[in-house]
Amino acid sequence: MTPFTLKVTRLLEAEVTILRAIPTDADDVSAMLESLVAAGKRTSPGDPDFALNNYIVNPDGILCSVAVGPDGSILGLQSLKRATIGNRFDTPVGWGIIGTHVTPSAARRGVGARLFQASKTAAATAAITNIEAYIGAANLEGQAYYEAMGFRTYRTAEKAISKVFRMEGS
Numbered sequence: 001m002t003p004f005t006l007k008v009t010r011l012l013e014a015e016v017t018i019l020r021a022i023p024t025d026a027d028d029v030s031a032m033l034e035s036l037v038a039a040g041k042r043t044s045p046g047d048p049d050f051a052l053n054n055y056i057v058n059p060d061g062i063l064c065s066v067a068v069g070p071d072g073s074i075l076g077l078q079s080l081k082r083a084t085i086g087n088r089f090d091t092p093v094g095w096g097i098i099g100t101h102v103t104p105s106a107a108r109r110g111v112g113a114r115l116f117q118a119s120k121t122a123a124a125t126a127a128i129t130n131i132e133a134y135i136g137a138a139n140l141e142g143q144a145y146y147e148a149m150g151f152r153t154y155r156t157a158e159k160a161i162s163k164v165f166r167m168e169g170s
């Protein structure tokens with residue numbers, strides 16, 4: 001059976017708003033992350049403290065953006081951080097590290113693509129030249145998403161594939 005979700009109707013521009021996440025979003029971000037856990041698409045924690053400290057107020061954060069749907073619910077989150085010495089992915093220092101999470105009920109509707117537009121702009125402003133995504137080797141939809149955004153395989157390990165997005169002019 002294919003792990004891929006079906007392509008469904010793209011959300012209209014006006015149906016999704018991309019905003020910088022703020023600390024009071026932690027509970028709603030947590031609910032979105034827990035929906036991924038429940039669907040078997042996430043193994044990392046999804047509680048409000050983790051959402052707050054790992055994504056929303058992370059000291060290495062460049063931009064943590066949320067996609068908000070027409071009813072005000074959080075459909076997805078993308079975090080862009082600066083790689084520092086000793087980072088857990090061994091990403092070259094100064095590169096960006098990106099993570100993307102879209103609730104299964106909104107998947108394949110263009111939310112991730114919208115989030116990446118915002119992250120790319122933030123990366124350019126922060127003078128980031130390369131952005132690395134660290135994706136589970138079995139996570140074919142994550143790999144397909146990053147490929148579609150212009151990331152290309154940079155290195156592989158037994159259980160993960162790293163893809164890099166090279167910013168224009170770098």
Ligand SMILES: CC(C)(COP(=O)(O)OP(=O)(O)OC[C@H]1O[C@@H](n2cnc3c(N)ncnc32)[C@H](O)[C@@H]1OP(=O)(O)O)[C@@H](O)C(=O)NCCC(=O)NCCS
Nearest residue numbers: 004005101102107108109110111112113141142144145148
């Ligand atoms: C991977 C993920 C972030 C994609 O977000 P999304 O909002 O569904 O992505 P989009 O709808 O913006 O898709 C953009 C493009 O990516 C590709 N893509 C996204 N999901 C895909 C899937 N399930 N199968 C094949 N291609 C896919 C397609 O090329 C798509 O463009 P198209 O729909 O016009 O063909 C989302 O499914 C998710 O959160 N998955 C669980 C967590 C995860 O794997 N995160 C990333 C790796 S750590």
